[in-house]
Amino acid sequence: MDQPTQRNSRRKEARPGEILDAALAIFGEKGYAAASIEDIAKRAGVTKGTPYLYFKNKEDLFKALIIASISPTVDGLTEYLKEAQSLPVALQLQGTLHFWKTNVLDTSRSIILKLMMAEASNFPEVARFYQSEVIEKITDQLAALITLGIERGEFRPINVESITHALLAPMIYAVLQKHCFQCHQHPAPEDWLPDSVQVLIRGLLIQPTINTNLPPQHC
Amino acid sequence: MDQPTQRNSRRKEARPGEILDAALAIFGEKGYAAASIEDIAKRAGVTKGTPYLYFKNKEDLFKALIIASISPTVDGLTEYLKEAQSLPVALQLQGTLHFWKTNVLDTSRSIILKLMMAEASNFPEVARFYQSEVIEKITDQLAALITLGIERGEFRPINVESITHALLAPMIYAVLQKHCFQCHQHPAPEDWLPDSVQVLIRGLLIQPTINTNLPPQHC
Amino acid sequence: MDQPTQRNSRRKEARPGEILDAALAIFGEKGYAAASIEDIAKRAGVTKGTPYLYFKNKEDLFKALIIASISPTVDGLTEYLKEAQSLPVALQLQGTLHFWKTNVLDTSRSIILKLMMAEASNFPEVARFYQSEVIEKITDQLAALITLGIERGEFRPINVESITHALLAPMIYAVLQKHCFQCHQHPAPEDWLPDSVQVLIRGLLIQPTINTNLPPQHC
Amino acid sequence: MDQPTQRNSRRKEARPGEILDAALAIFGEKGYAAASIEDIAKRAGVTKGTPYLYFKNKEDLFKALIIASISPTVDGLTEYLKEAQSLPVALQLQGTLHFWKTNVLDTSRSIILKLMMAEASNFPEVARFYQSEVIEKITDQLAALITLGIERGEFRPINVESITHALLAPMIYAVLQKHCFQCHQHPAPEDWLPDSVQVLIRGLLIQPTINTNLPPQHC
DNA sequence: AATGAATGAGCCTTCATTCAT
DNA sequence: GATGAATGAAGGCTCATTCAT
Numbered sequence: 001m002d003q004p005t006q007r008n009s010r011r012k013e014a015r016p017g018e019i020l021d022a023a024l025a026i027f028g029e030k031g032y033a034a035a036s037i038e039d040i041a042k043r044a045g046v047t048k049g050t051p052y053l054y055f056k057n058k059e060d061l062f063k064a065l066i067i068a069s070i071s072p073t074v075d076g077l078t079e080y081l082k083e084a085q086s087l088p089v090a091l092q093l094q095g096t097l098h099f100w101k102t103n104v105l106d107t108s109r110s111i112i113l114k115l116m117m118a119e120a121s122n123f124p125e126v127a128r129f130y131q132s133e134v135i136e137k138i139t140d141q142l143a144a145l146i147t148l149g150i151e152r153g154e155f156r157p158i159n160v161e162s163i164t165h166a167l168l169a170p171m172i173y174a175v176l177q178k179h180c181f182q183c184h185q186h187p188a189p190e191d192w193l194p195d196s197v198q199v200l201i202r203g204l205l206i207q208p209t210i211n212t213n214l215p216p217q218h219c
Numbered sequence: 220m221d222q223p224t225q226r227n228s229r230r231k232e233a234r235p236g237e238i239l240d241a242a243l244a245i246f247g248e249k250g251y252a253a254a255s256i257e258d259i260a261k262r263a264g265v266t267k268g269t270p271y272l273y274f275k276n277k278e279d280l281f282k283a284l285i286i287a288s289i290s291p292t293v294d295g296l297t298e299y300l301k302e303a304q305s306l307p308v309a310l311q312l313q314g315t316l317h318f319w320k321t322n323v324l325d326t327s328r329s330i331i332l333k334l335m336m337a338e339a340s341n342f343p344e345v346a347r348f349y350q351s352e353v354i355e356k357i358t359d360q361l362a363a364l365i366t367l368g369i370e371r372g373e374f375r376p377i378n379v380e381s382i383t384h385a386l387l388a389p390m391i392y393a394v395l396q397k398h399c400f401q402c403h404q405h406p407a408p409e410d411w412l413p414d415s416v417q418v419l420i421r422g423l424l425i426q427p428t429i430n431t432n433l434p435p436q437h438c
Numbered sequence: 439m440d441q442p443t444q445r446n447s448r449r450k451e452a453r454p455g456e457i458l459d460a461a462l463a464i465f466g467e468k469g470y471a472a473a474s475i476e477d478i479a480k481r482a483g484v485t486k487g488t489p490y491l492y493f494k495n496k497e498d499l500f501k502a503l504i505i506a507s508i509s510p511t512v513d514g515l516t517e518y519l520k521e522a523q524s525l526p527v528a529l530q531l532q533g534t535l536h537f538w539k540t541n542v543l544d545t546s547r548s549i550i551l552k553l554m555m556a557e558a559s560n561f562p563e564v565a566r567f568y569q570s571e572v573i574e575k576i577t578d579q580l581a582a583l584i585t586l587g588i589e590r591g592e593f594r595p596i597n598v599e600s601i602t603h604a605l606l607a608p609m610i611y612a613v614l615q616k617h618c619f620q621c622h623q624h625p626a627p628e629d630w631l632p633d634s635v636q637v638l639i640r641g642l643l644i645q646p647t648i649n650t651n652l653p654p655q656h657c
Numbered sequence: 658m659d660q661p662t663q664r665n666s667r668r669k670e671a672r673p674g675e676i677l678d679a680a681l682a683i684f685g686e687k688g689y690a691a692a693s694i695e696d697i698a699k700r701a702g703v704t705k706g707t708p709y710l711y712f713k714n715k716e717d718l719f720k721a722l723i724i725a726s727i728s729p730t731v732d733g734l735t736e737y738l739k740e741a742q743s744l745p746v747a748l749q750l751q752g753t754l755h756f757w758k759t760n761v762l763d764t765s766r767s768i769i770l771k772l773m774m775a776e777a778s779n780f781p782e783v784a785r786f787y788q789s790e791v792i793e794k795i796t797d798q799l800a801a802l803i804t805l806g807i808e809r810g811e812f813r814p815i816n817v818e819s820i821t822h823a824l825l826a827p828m829i830y831a832v833l834q835k836h837c838f839q840c841h842q843h844p845a846p847e848d849w850l851p852d853s854v855q856v857l858i859r860g861l862l863i864q865p866t867i868n869t870n871l872p873p874q875h876c
Numbered sequence: 877a878a879t880g881a882a883t884g885a886g887c888c889t890t891c892a893t894t895c896a897t
Numbered sequence: 898g899a900t901g902a903a904t905g906a907a908g909g910c911t912c913a914t915t916c917a918t
Contacts (some may be wrong), residue, residue, distance in 0.1 A: 012902065029340050033252030034889060037379040047904055052889065120338030121248050131400045159414050161406040165396075166389060166415030180339040181350045187380040192308070196350035196385030197376050201423030234877090255912060266879055268915085275911065450881065457841040467778050471690030474908060476906065485883055556775030559686050569838045579804035599844040600852030603834075604827060607853065614833070619788045625818040630746040632815050634823030641860030672898090686884060706894085706901055715892065 016054045016064075018044045021108075023051075023065050028179070032062055032119050040144070062119075063126055071177040074137050076103050082142060087148035090201045093167065096145070097197050100171050105178060105189055111171065114179045118196035135168075142167050146204075155204040163204065170196050228352055235273045238263045240327075242270075242284050247330035247398070251338050281338075282345055288331040289349070293356045295322050300360060308368030309420045312386065315361070316416045319390050324408060326399060332391065333398045354387075361386050365423075374423040382423065389415050454492045454502075456482045459546075461503050466549035466617070470500055470557050497561075504564055507550040512575050514541050519579060527587030531605065534580070535635045538609050540628050543616060543627055551610065552617045556657045573606075584642075593642040601642065608634050619621075673711045676701045678765075678794045680708075680722050685768035685836070689719055689776050719776075720783055726769040727787070731794045733760050738798060746806035749847045750824065753799070754854050757828050762835060762846060770829065792825075799824050803861075812861045819859065827853050 022044035026035045037058055038048040055061035063104035080099050083090045105112045142164045151153035174189035231324040241263035245254045256277055257267045297319050303311045323329045339346035361383045368374035393408035444561035464473045475496055476486040491500035497549035518537050522530045542548045580602045587593035612627035679701035683692045694715055695705045712718040737756050741749045761767045777784035799821045806812035831846035 010343030011290065015902085031250055031252060031337055031341065033250060034341060037889085038887075049887090049890085049904060050902080053902070058888070060276055115335060117395055117399040118250055121225060122250065122253060125429055127400065135400060158418070159411075162411035163418060165348060165392070165411040166418055169392035170282060170388040171417065173384070173391050176336055176391065177384075180336040181231060181346065187384055190383035192378075192384040195381030196388065199377070199419060199422035201422070203418035203420070255878085257912075266877055267913090271914070272877070368899085440845055453881085467787035469690060470687055471688060472779060475910085476908075486909090487883060487911080488881080491881070496805065498908065522806060522869060552774060555771060555837040556688055560688065560691060565838065573838060592692055596856070597849075597852050600849035601842055601856060603830070603849040604853030604856055607827040607830035608730030611822070611829050612832065614774055614829065615822075616776040625822055630816075630822040634826065637815070637820060637823055637860035638856060639854035639860070641858070644730065694893085695891075705892090707898085709893070710898065859907055 013052070015044075015046070019046070019051050019054060019061070020065055021070055023061055024069075024108060024111065027062065027065065027107075027115055031115070032058075032122065035059075035083065058125075062123070064129055066112060066116065066126055069109045070133050072107075072109065073104055073112075073134055077138065077141060081145070089145055089152060089154050090205065092145055093142075093149075093201060094197055096142070097167075097193060101190065101193060102175070104171075105174055110175045111174045112181050117176075138171075139164050139168060143176075149204065153206065156206055158204065166200060167197075170200075228375050234265070234269070238265070238270050238273060239282070239284055239287055242280055242329065243288075243327060246281065246284065246334055247327075250334070251277075251341065256280075260438070267348075278342075281342070285331060286333065288328045289352050291328065292323055292331075292353055296357065296360060300364070308364055308371060308373050309424065311364055312361075312368075312420055313416055315415075316386075316390065316412060320393070320409065320412060322428075323390075324393055329394045332394045336395075358383050358387060368417055368423065371424065375425050377423065385419060386416075389419075429436055453484070453488070457484070457492060457499070458503055458506055461499055462507075462546060462549065465500065465503065465553055466546075470496075470560065475499075500561070501564055502558075504550060504554065504568055507547045508568070508571050510545075510547065511542055511550075511572055515576065515579060516599075517582070520549065525592060527583055527592050528643065530583055531580075531587075531639055532632075532635055534583070535605075535631060539612070539628065541629060542609075543612055548613045549617050551613045553596070555614075560614050562646065576609075577602050577606060587642065592643065594644055604638060605635075608638075661703070672701075672703070672707070676708050676711060676718070676727055677722055679864075681726075681765060681768065683800065684719065684722065685772055687767075687778065688772070689715075694718075716780075719742045721781070722810070723769060723773065723783055723787055725765055727790050729766065730761055730769075730791055734795065734798060746809060746811050748800055749802055750799075750806075750858060751851075751854055753802070754824075754828065754850060758846065758850060761828075762831055767832045768836050770832045774833075796821050796825060806861065808857070811863065813863050815861065822856075827857075841865060 019040065022040045023035075026040045026043055029035075030039075035052055040061075041048045041051055044050070051061060055064055070170045077096065077099055081092065082094060084095050087095070104113075116127060143160050146160050146163050146167075150157050150160070170193060174193055178189060186199065221299065238259065241259045241261075242254075245259045245262055248254075249258075252295045254269055259280075260267050260270055263269075270280060274283060296318055299314060300311065303314050306314070324330075335346060362379050365374065365379050365382050365386075369376050369379070391413055392429060397408060457478065461473075462479045464478045464481055467473075468477075475489055476501075479486045479489055482488070489499060493502055515534065515537055518533060519530065522533050525533070542551075554565060554568045581598050584593065584598050584601050584605075588598070590596050607630060612631055616627060676697065677699045679699075680692075683697045683700055687696075694708055697718075698705050698708055701707075712721060715773060734753065734756055737752065738749065741752050744752070751781075761770075773784060773787050800817050802813065803820050803824075805818050807814050807817070827850060831850055835846060
């Protein structure tokens with residue numbers, strides 16, 4: 001992929017990213033404890049000493065990996081919702097799920113979620129950080145949308161927090177299904193996710209029949 | 220089940236179970252690789268060598284733990300659905316979620332799900348086994364219910380597989396939320412789960428308005 | 439040295455001592471940093487994991503080694519001086535040096551002194567501890583003796599602290615000479631130490647000529 | 658010695674010396690094994706690779722350090738004694754100790770002695786070299802002085818080798834005290850060293866009473 | 877059946893050393 | 898000359914596993 005300068009060209013700028021990519025793959029596959037730095041290094045095309053030039057130790061590399069995954073996950077969503085403000089809330093919800101699919105689920109970064117869940121009790125501070133920076137931010141956005149939907153008269157008045165989690169559930173589950181039980185599972189997330197969202201939205205709408213014909217390509 | 224010398228519960232027959240209980244706690248908390256046999260032994264009130272009298276090695280203990288958790292999880296559900304056959308499908312679905320909450324979520328066994336997800340790629344055969352014995356069995360039951368609901372005219376005709384996963388999502392997510400991000404998260408599963416199911420069911424019903432007044436204590 | 443029970447007989451009581459003996463040899467020879475736990479283990483006839491059954495880590499083993507060497511070094515001296523109380527102070531001083539020779543210099547433990555000096559700046563707390571428990575206790579005993587000698591009219595009135603160090607110097611130097619530049623050095627400590635003490639004592643005495651004929655076997 | 662661009666002292670000729678100075682400090686503080694080349698380089702204001710431009714490897718740097726410290730330590734002493742030849746031997750001895758204090762003890766170079774003692778068994782050839790070039794040369798000078806003192810009738814006839822070491826002992830001990838147990842030790846070498854020498858000399862003199870009034874500022 | 881001393885493979889981490897720039 | 902990215906050997910430490918008691 002690189003211009004043919006030298007085999008092991010010194011490229012300080014690229015290294016941390018390459019190592020983080022490798023760490024994502026290896027940590028994601030094996031979990032924190034079972035992943036060895038040497039495996040990560042090999043995957044990154046370097047030797048076992050090199051990661052320590054960029055990360056203090058294994059834990060530090062792990063934390064850096066989590067942190068690096070956060071803004072791409074969350075920032076884009078905020079932006080999307082700003083642009084979609086004027087749409088019907090039902091459409092915004094579908095768009096949110098679509099954004100999640102495109103920017104998390106279909107991304108190698110999605111495995112971070114599984115990793116965080118597996119390691120939450122081993123790294124409580126990291127877990128708290130991830131929760132406040134990712135989970136809660138998404139939760140807040142969803143809650144705001146639902147509140148808006150109720151205010152605009154699109155949705156029935158209903159407990160906002162509960163529905164927030166009702167919407168979060170398929171997002172999380174889709175990721176876990178992909179990474180944990182993916183092999184030979186026919187209804188892949190892209191198949192069931194749109195239908196599920198539609199059912200949920202229909203359950204929220206005051207006039208459900210109208211919504212049934214929403215253009216499916218939005219999710 | 221306890222008859223002689225109940226005081227110190229040091230009867231040989233109890234040992235494997237005690238060790239499995241300890242393994243559930245320690246594996247659940249730390250994950251497979253970070254859990255040490257000695258920790259498990261200590262938690263079980265025995266010493267390092269004892270687990271090896273009952274389990275060939277660490278992997279074997281792990282597999283036994285997964286397998287031991289399977290029938291209590293699934294068998295009861297089948298039974299419940301047999302008894303509930305004559306109820307409206309919507310109610311059966313609510314009952315199914317209620318069963319899940321009572322017999323999995325509120326149980327120490329629920330952590331197995333998190334464990335399986337974390338270790339799926341490290342133990343593919345175990346993961347496959349768990350999937351076919353637990354996930355698919357639940358999926359099949361849900362699919363059958365939804366099909367029945369459509370046949371009976373309770374539910375709109377809709378893709379069954381998709382909705383199956385729409386229902387599975389909150390079940391899985393509730394468990395993970397409890398074990399991974401539990402600390403200080405107000406909307407606990409018992410709060411949002413019933414509402415979510417109700418919204419989903421409303422989204423499925425042909426005549427949604429009727430369902431809104433379902434007795435909430437069913438889930 | 440052991441009865442022919444088994445090759446690797448389990449003998450928990452003896453192990454810590456054996457490992458400390460090995461640590462004394464290896465640390466003494468190579469210094470703290472250059473000594474490897476595996477070397478120590480091999481010397482003790484065990485494998486590299488075994489030391490960790492008895493000592494938390496390398497530093498802990500090092501500290502235990504220092505501490506274990508302290509009471510044999512100091513306690514006997516106190517006792518000797520109690521018994522020798524009624525002798526002329528000059529004789530007590532000679533006896534003290536003789537005690538040092540017998541119980542420190544001629545002992546494998548003597549290398550601890552060199553070790554402490556080499557590692558003092560790497561283990562400041564240990565150094566402080568050694569200083570207060572060994573060096574200062576010996577210093578105090580010497581100072582008390584000299585004071586007594588002055589009071590009894592045996593010694594000229596002279597700065598006590600200074601002379602304390604004048605007496606300590608050959609004790610320390612003898613040890614270091616033995617361990618650092620020992621190879622092919624003819625005047626071994628046993629040769630020059632008695633003469634040196636005699637000269638020092640003669641320098642202290644009010645009537646030096648008398649002392650010149652002190653029985654040499656006392657030191 | 659500094660002529661052009663004195664400001665940043667980055668002249669090539671100065672480098673080896675700067676690195677040796679840094680090596681002296683770092684080796685002296687941590688010992689050979691615990692000192693890292695990078696620490697030394699940093700202290701010298703250069704980077705990791707630079708020492709290798711001037712020294713083949715770590716061991717080579719260490720040896721060069723020892724060798725560089727030798728002539729300043731020994732040469733001056735020979736010179737001093739040549740000039741002092743006509744003085745009473747007792748005064749020459751005091752002068753020798755004074756020279757040691759000024760040119761070794763009060764010098765950063767003094768730490769070499771501690772270093773050599775700590776590393777003697779790790780670098781036997783270096784130790785032998787140091788012994789023959791430093792210790793033995795000083796020993797020889799001292800022995801010659803004492804012999805002279807006896808010949809001149811100043812000193813009692815006594816074993817020369819023994820007394821040589823009796824005089825060497827406080828010189829060595831003073832250095833070690835300074836570098837190993839220096840913190841908060843009140844009788845610093847400058848306090849006890851002159852008194853000690855005086856007592857030793859008094860022990861050597863044929864007519865001790867005369868010597869007691871030697872001017873104390875000579876040592 | 878249970879213990880726990882001992883083993884040794886494996887992994888994290890450091891650091892002397894090299895070399896392309 | 899100087900840099901500093903990269904290497905890889907070495908060593909601290911853990912822990913699954915064994916086995917004599």
